[in-house]
Amino acid sequence: MSGWYTIAKWEFFRSKLKFDTRSTFLLAFSLALVIAASFAAVQTQMSMNQKIYTAASSEPTLRPILESDQRFSYMPLTIYEATQFYMYGADLVIIGNNVYLGDSAKSAAAGSALENTIKEYREAVLTSYDDINNSHPVWVTVHDIERPQNFQLLSSRNATGAMEAVQDTGNKDRGEDYPRGEITQEYLNRGSSFMLPEDISELDDYRGRAFFQKQTLSTPSFFSPPIPFTAILYAFLFIFPIYFVSQFYSTSIMDERTNKKGELVLAAPLLSRDVVIGKTLPYIIVTLLIQAVITVYITGFPADMRTAQSSLLILITIFPVVLLFFALSFFGAILSRSFKELTFTSVFLSVVISGYLFFPAMFANIHAISSISPITLIVRLIEGETVLMNTYLFSTLPFYFVALSAFAFGTYIYREEDLFTQKAVPEKITDCLEMFLSSSYGSVFLLSIIFIPFVYMTQLMLIVMLFNLPAPHSVVIMIILSAMAEELVKSAGIYTILKRKLQPANLKSALRLAALSGTGFFVGEKAVAFLTLAPIASSAFGAVMTMGTLLLVPLALHISTASVSSLVMYRFGTRRYLLSVILATLVHSIYNLFILRGVLLG
């Protein structure tokens, strides 16, 4: 048997032994407590906003309504006292049919809360009549229909910059499926069957369904626009177990390092690759099993080929996410010098990855940008839609690439001098790069290409974070930050070479390295743009990432900005690394701002 298998077996049994009877019992007990508390919380319908508004009333007619909402605390006052309700600390006062508000934001919020409460109360009363024709006479049926579209994330005209998609009407001639002739409702409704409710009990069915499914049939009062809670819920169900398992995984990696426990493993005739694979595989397999259970829980046991296929597709989509979580925990565990640092690194990484996964997914039913997150694809699969191959690649390729390169770089420094010493983090990263650059295929050219997915994910992350800011600002910040990311990775290899004196430091080699690194980045960038960026290429953000279609100008740009940082490092030494990157970023940003001036000013 190969070495990794032995390690995997060993790792699997060892981690099982960590749980003795006492801790297993306590864990089961606390899990039971969690379930009981959640159940109680759902049953009592309590929430966090108890008694935040004080409502004073001179007459008791509205009392039952106010008491049906836990946000209000009710205060009976006489009419005379009620006219001076501020003095009694009330946010609103009810005299007769009139509700008077104070002049604070809280009072205004209390007024808006009261409006909703009254509405809900009215619906509850009307529902109790069980006479749908007279109590709920109007129903709304929503149908989604397709039409040709061309997404543009931010139009130059839309200065407010919210997530509006502006359609391009320029593709009229493409209307090959335009149905000529008479259009009937039956034609538009094909495939969907909505039956109007027969009696009042069905109202609850439709409302109950609204949480898990897109609401399509409802009364106007219960009609709510598609707030994609579902996506968050699914994301949470899938991601939560990964947090826990990766926590154990990184602890196990760290364990090898504390007290030099792992030295024996390294001394054994095993490649560090085998050790890494062996230590990782059990955790990945366990996580995938958990994910499979969750998938079956959500979609039900696959009954036929089609459902089995979509369950499998869900697993295939979650796989790169699991991989990335583990890759980054692995890398984090190698870099951190103590458990404290590890906790922070893993929390930080979890927050970053979850942000990346959750926030685009919230717009799952709404916006094209949401397909950045694999969770969106999972939501679509669960809702029975199909996911195209290029969408899958678009959202998962960066995960695969970043995960694999993080594993690769981590494996490079899975050796004694990095595992068992208190080296500073930048030193260790430089070690990774040095190992790569001095290997037979290593060069700054290749290094720049390898870093592309990292830059790409950072930039996608920036889109997610910035696309809510007002448009000109968000694009400017995006330009500067993404230029910074690009300059950081282009100069990292040069920094390592100059610092570790891998090549003679002279003007010629400084320029040569800059040219190589810049060209490498250019080649990688174009490849990525070609492969995946098509869905968002026409947006202003996409333009920042690809900078149009001109070929020679960006090549020259990448080489010259890399030269800026390279020359600064050569002239003033590698200690001025940060300064060199800032200068290069400056040049890069000015160029980008110049190119995008039309978008910004027009």
Next chain:
Amino acid sequence: MAERTRPYGKIRSIARKETRELMREKTFILSVLIQLFIASFSTFLVIGLTSFYDPTIMGDIEMQGISIAVVGTGDNELYRLLRESKLNTRLYSDLTPAYGDFYEHKVDAIVIAPPGPPEGEEILNVDIYLPKSEIKATLISLQMKEPLEEFEQHVRDIRTQRLPGYSPIEVNINKRGIKTSSTYFEFIYVALLPLLVFTPAFISGGLVIDFITEEFERKTMELLLATPASMMDIVSGKVLVAVAIVPLQAFAWMMLMGANMIVIRNFFSILMVVTLIGAILVLISSMISISFRDRGVSQLLYSMILIFLFMASYLFTNSPLNLVTRLSIGSIGTAESTLWMGIYTLVALALGILTAATVKRKYDNN
């Protein structure tokens, strides 16, 4: 706390050592970074999510250039209500031309107004056709809600008279020109503020586990115990550092929120509550880590307890999260808030004594 009676010197030197390490490893800075990160997402959430709930936040600019096709007759009540709203409407007598214009992006939604009279017997169904996977669909459905509800009300005014004994609730809310929705207000004070100020407390609970288990795993606990410091001193020092950094971070958060024009009342009482909860969490996790000594197991157990406490705080008024909310908007009297802070102090004290007992039981016998 329970260690008051013991000499402070050793506790202080342990605390100093822990603080020094915390700063040296830049973990503290990292932790602040994490929180900044969460905060930056929060602003995203505030703007993004509340605009879903409440389209008025987005303003009317978004609705420019969006028009909807209404298929029906000119005297239709729904058409009249839609025309009065902010939406641009176009009237069509037939579905075919409406669909043609929809397909060519001249209109962005089709509404089929029900022809039936409001006095009738059957249910009136409004069919709405929205463009699939376009953000406009959401905006339109948000903007249509109000006219649709008015239409419902119009029909109900007539039909509910047939319901025996039904009298509509007539309430007239006099607004005073301040525009805020309860969703937005509650999001800031019920979700965002408590979450931000308690994050440092959650983190400190996890931190103390690392402080303690690390000494066991690195076998440095024996070395420490060989010094004049007792186990009690060691644990107290670590607990002290973990608790002390909680109010510092919470203070920074509240200052930041203040800079964002979010008014927070009872500033110092909130800091007090946060510190007490921090102490409770830190004491619980030090007990766990003394008992189990293993980092993975302790952290897992701690997160379970954290989730349990979080869930349980839904169950009663003046749970720590709700108490902070009520304090921050001034919805709680001094007597009530003092009482609850007293209760949390007692819980913290009890846990302190329990922790001391655990340390004694584990380390005085062997």
